[in-house]
Amino acid sequence: MPELPEAETIVRDLKRRVTGHRITSVQVAKPDVLTHATPEQFRRKLKDHTIKSVGRRAKNIVIRLDRDLVLVINLGMTGRVVSSDAVRAGELRHVAVRLKLDDGREVLYDDARRFGRLELFTDAGWTERESQFGVEPLSNDFTPAHLYEGLKTSRVPVRNWLLDQSRIAGVGNIYANEALFRAGIRPTRRANLVTRAEATRLRDAIRDVLAEAIAKRGTTLSDYRDASGEEGGFQPLLQVYGREGEPCPRCGSTIRRVVITNRSAFYCPKDQK
DNA sequence: AACGCGCCCTGTCCGC
């Protein structure tokens, strides 16, 4: 599921719903979503901490608590973070972790495939981990020159290059494909063969598609929900992702699907060279 | 040492 726009949407919802609240108890139903902690360690560490802020880095939800504790949630493919007062009972069938708050509500982590992970850090520990991610694509540091110089150093297909979180933080398969369509670059092209002019178009395309997707509260293909349990609204605006066999919205050619290193890529054979 | 690959796991859909 979730790429930068979906994580960002959840973060904005959570910020409003949980900031300032204290965690009064923690239940772990599916221990395999925890990294480097037993359920007992996780429960003991989180209990009685107060949530100071909620933010995002790459596709991660970063919850800062008092007394030097940071809870980082990566949603994997099917992870959801929802507030218990926003979902109907029984709607969540794979709750892995419950965080009970001081007002009686719960923050629920639900994950059908359990590819998602919850991890606790100290401030310093998270700073270290965070340094391994690349530039935030919506920040001022993500310049055309930055992108062009980075692309020059690699011969992998540009679609794969865009998925590398140590290069650009937060772009996943949907938005990589959409940005490449907007920029007129075929997903299979080697990164180092993208021209300076194309890199500039790609940089703008990445920023535009991410910002537009955030404005629509993300893309729901099947599993993604925001913190209120609602679907995203960007899926009708996808131009190539998941549209194999449909006409290109720009030229009418038939959109193709190719598999690059085990993941689908979609493109218009006429508009993307 | 950059890169491709297999794997983690469940659900859904499609063809037979």
Next chain:
DNA sequence: TGCGGACAGGGCGCGT
């Protein structure tokens, strides 16, 4: 209706 295979937003560890 059932069954097997393909496929799904991600990311890690491995071998080359």
